[in-house]
Amino acid sequence: MFFETINKHITPNNSDIAIYDSELNSYTYTQLYDEINQIEKLYKTQNIQKGNLVILNFDKSFVGLAHLLCCLKMGVIYIPIDNNTPKNRLDKIIASSKANAIINNDFSIRFLNSAPNYMDNEACCVLYTSGSSGTPKGVVTSKKGLASFINWSSKEFKITPKDILTNYAPFHFDLSTFDVFAGLKNGASTWLIDNKLSSNFRLLGEHIKELNPTVWYATPTVYNLIKQYGNLNQINQPRLALFAGEVYNTKELNSLRNIWNNTTFYNLYGPTETNVCTYYKLPKKIEDRTTNYPIGIACPYSKILVTNSDELLISGETLMLSYLNEPSLTKEKIITTNGKKWFKSGDIVELKNDLIYYKARNDRMIKKNGYRIELFEIENELSNHPDINQVACIFKNNKIIAFYSGNKCSNITLKIYSNNQLIKYMIPDDFFHLTELPVNSNGKIDYAQLIQYL
Amino acid sequence: MDNKEQIKQILLDGFIEVENGNELENDTPLISSGILDSISILQLIDTLEKTFEIGFEAHEIDRDKFDSIDLINQLIVDKKQ
Numbered sequence: 001m002f003f004e005t006i007n008k009h010i011t012p013n014n015s016d017i018a019i020y021d022s023e024l025n026s027y028t029y030t031q032l033y034d035e036i037n038q039i040e041k042l043y044k045t046q047n048i049q050k051g052n053l054v055i056l057n058f059d060k061s062f063v064g065l066a067h068l069l070c071c072l073k074m075g076v077i078y079i080p081i082d083n084n085t086p087k088n089r090l091d092k093i094i095a096s097s098k099a100n101a102i103i104n105n106d107f108s109i110r111f112l113n114s115a116p117n118y119m120d121n122e123a124c125c126v127l128y129t130s131g132s133s134g135t136p137k138g139v140v141t142s143k144k145g146l147a148s149f150i151n152w153s154s155k156e157f158k159i160t161p162k163d164i165l166t167n168y169a170p171f172h173f174d175l176s177t178f179d180v181f182a183g184l185k186n187g188a189s190t191w192l193i194d195n196k197l198s199s200n201f202r203l204l205g206e207h208i209k210e211l212n213p214t215v216w217y218a219t220p221t222v223y224n225l226i227k228q229y230g231n232l233n234q235i236n237q238p239r240l241a242l243f244a245g246e247v248y249n250t251k252e253l254n255s256l257r258n259i260w261n262n263t264t265f266y267n268l269y270g271p272t273e274t275n276v277c278t279y280y281k282l283p284k285k286i287e288d289r290t291t292n293y294p295i296g297i298a299c300p301y302s303k304i305l306v307t308n309s310d311e312l313l314i315s316g317e318t319l320m321l322s323y324l325n326e327p328s329l330t331k332e333k334i335i336t337t338n339g340k341k342w343f344k345s346g347d348i349v350e351l352k353n354d355l356i357y358y359k360a361r362n363d364r365m366i367k368k369n370g371y372r373i374e375l376f377e378i379e380n381e382l383s384n385h386p387d388i389n390q391v392a393c394i395f396k397n398n399k400i401i402a403f404y405s406g407n408k409c410s411n412i413t414l415k416i417y418s419n420n421q422l423i424k425y426m427i428p429d430d431f432f433h434l435t436e437l438p439v440n441s442n443g444k445i446d447y448a449q450l451i452q453y454l
Numbered sequence: 455m456d457n458k459e460q461i462k463q464i465l466l467d468g469f470i471e472v473e474n475g476n477e478l479e480n481d482t483p484l485i486s487s488g489i490l491d492s493i494s495i496l497q498l499i500d501t502l503e504k505t506f507e508i509g510f511e512a513h514e515i516d517r518d519k520f521d522s523i524d525l526i527n528q529l530i531v532d533k534k535q
Contacts, residue, residue, distance in 0.1 A: 196516075196517070199517065200515050201496060202512035203513055203515065205512070206512050225496070228496075410473070410477045411472050411473075411477075412470070412472060412477050412487075412489060415487065415488050416487045416488065416489070419487055419489075424488055425491075430471060
């Protein structure tokens with residue numbers, strides 16, 4: 001069980017601080033122990049059982065975290081989602097996951113499906129991510145995989161009870177598994193940063209000054225915003241800054257390293273389907289380089305392979321079990337060679353001096369501000385608009401641009417429509433109306449030509 | 455130009471692309487509607503501070519209070535008093 005990997009410090013008599021919330025209230029390990037037990041009693045009276053699937057639809061808080069940990073303790077498979085998910089998307093997740101219950105922002109429980117769920121006993125949680133078929137897909141993460149990652153990262157990053165870890169990423173991002181579980185496993189404190197605080201960088205800066213966190217794990221976009229708005233020169237440096245989720249432009253990275261000049265930086269890499277599978281420790285000395293840093297070498301629990309077409313394949317203990325209720329998609333993305341299962345990452349890489357460098361994608365998935373987005377999911381939702389015939393999205397200069405044919409609509413109307421259908425980070429930045437979308441000789445949309453319109 | 459017209463001009467100049475400025479009304483929701491993303495809001499606050507020569511404290515930056523031209527105007531009026 002994964003819970004046994006992390007619960008050593010969660011005991012009836014441990015007055016160390018386990019959690020800080022977004023208002024900087026602190027909670028001890030004993031308080032966490034009590035809260036988990038109380039929730040367990042509630043779940044039992046409500047007949048929530050081992051093997052059930054439960055959607056956690058709430059923002060981050062101490063009680064929210066206790067719900068998540070209670071699921072782990074009981075063997076309930078949890079599905080954390082953004083509590084601002086539009087109803088339409090939430091309904092899709094409820095239907096495709098066949099979840100038994102959903103826990104809302106006020107921690108009330110709504111039952112969805114009484115049919116027993118035949119989940120793999122190895123399953124720990126399901127993380128939903130943008131789907132190339134047009135609907136979100138759920139990555140089923142295993143207990144063993146999570147344990148491997150937490151055991152390794154605890155050692156590599158030498159987490160001790162003295163550490164304060166920041167938890168910036170929401171629970172539905174794999175990044176958050178490190179902050180929360182490595183913190184608890186090692187008796188450290190974890191600072192939960194909720195939705196509201198995560199977008200108020202000035203207040204975040206003030207709180208950082210007060211709390212002095214020692215370990216950061218965030219996307220380059222977040223580091224850049226903290227640097228710009230957080231008055232970094234007035235605060236203590238963390239001992240460790242881990243980044244992942246997107247390429248960190250070396251010039252931007254170096255400008256942060258010039259301020260945090262005693263901090264050790266790591267580049268971590270891995271899609272949700274495998275969690276972190278490669279890592280690279282940046283040299284202490286800030287180098288005068290213009291190229292990006294490598295994603296490094298495989299973690300001890302991972303195996304990597306580069307195909308003839310330069311695609312990175314990933315195998316090992318952290319590999320997901322499946323996409324939830326999507327056997328054909330799972331078969332398409334996980335291939336078996338020489339008795340080993342490999343995940344086709346879709347990332348094009350280059351090997352140089354035994355180090356892996358990320359180059360590009362081999363499909364239309366994009367990363368915007370660290371968020372993973374399938375452009376087809378946006379196109380699919382927008383094509384349901386009554387005035388739109390055809391839609392094609394492109395990604396350029398960190399902007400999503402949607403071209404459409406049909407009746408011309410105001411950009412404001414289309415933004416509001418997108419906001420009702422899509423999660424906020426997927427809303428296109430701009431809309432362009434065309435009488436007809438350009439097609440190539442195969443009759444498919446000519447994306448290269450669309451770029452010419454800009 | 456009164457405050458509201460000035461706020462609208464800031465939005466149209468740097469934050470919202472529309473063919474016809476009339477589409478943006480004083481009560482059009484800006485943030486809850488998805489028209490402005492979270493990074494634009496940070497830039498908007500910087501621009502408002504410079505233009506109106508005011509300063510917002512960290513705890514005053516609540517997204518709900520910046521959700522329309524009317525609401526932003528109210529914040530500026532309160533600040534100027």
